[in-house]
Amino acid sequence: MNRTLILCAHGAESSRGRGALAGLVNAVRREAQDLDVVDAFVDVQQPTIAEIVAETSGPRAIVPLMLSYDKPVSVDIVQASHLDPAVTVTPPLGPDWVLAEVGVRRLFEAGARSHDTIVLAADTTTDDRAIADIGKAARLLSAVWGGRVHVGTLGGPDTPLADAVDVARAYGQRVVVSTYLLTPGDVHDHIAAAGADVVTEPLLDGGPPDARIVSLVLARARSRGAWMPTGGDPGPRLAHQ
Structure with missing residues (x-):
């Protein structure tokens, strides 16, 4: 069974914003065929991060698609991760x-x-x-x-x-x-x-995402402690850079 990578973002109101997020998720999915890549949101769009955690199983890493610390979002993500000890949370994308x-x-x-x-x-x-x-x-x-x-x-x-x-x-x-x-x-x-x-345009401008951002997402997902080692301590952990 593949491990699950959950990409969690603020939902976007605009069609361009939603398309840009979907483009990043799809690009990560293409590059990480050994992972089940799913998206989740903390507001505006569905499904919510809590719903995705509840619907998935096995080792999962949540990568917050955030450019800086966001306390309300962090609380929502950490609370969702506590629904299952097999879920870890990585650092956000930025700053980097x-x-x-x-x-x-x-x-x-x-x-x-x-x-x-x-x-x-x-x-x-x-x-x-x-x-x-x-x-x-x-x-x-x-x-x-x-x-x-x-x-x-x-x-x-x-x-x-x-x-x-x-x-x-x-x-x-x-x-x-x-x-x-x-x-x-x-x-x-x-x-x-x-x-x-x-x-300037945002980091995701609606076109194909910069390959470096895709690589950054995967680096967060595979950062030290992001995945539970086989036979390791099943307690919840926060991954660190």
């Missing part, structure tokens, strides 16, 4: 060097130039750990891009995105927003309306 590399690819695709001022834009972020993750994502993007990266969010204690764009204009160059979102949708529309000269 791979996402920074794809982010730079999106910058080039959008026509960003070396002298532009870059602002990494994220959704509303209120939890201290999530804020730290967004800051780390900006530092990784800066290292790969080779220049300073500012941070702006749509809500929370961090700098509001519109203010971050205004501050970036003080450098006298074009302002390019690097979208730190997994999928397109309303949040990306709000980011695009913040006044930057150029806004």
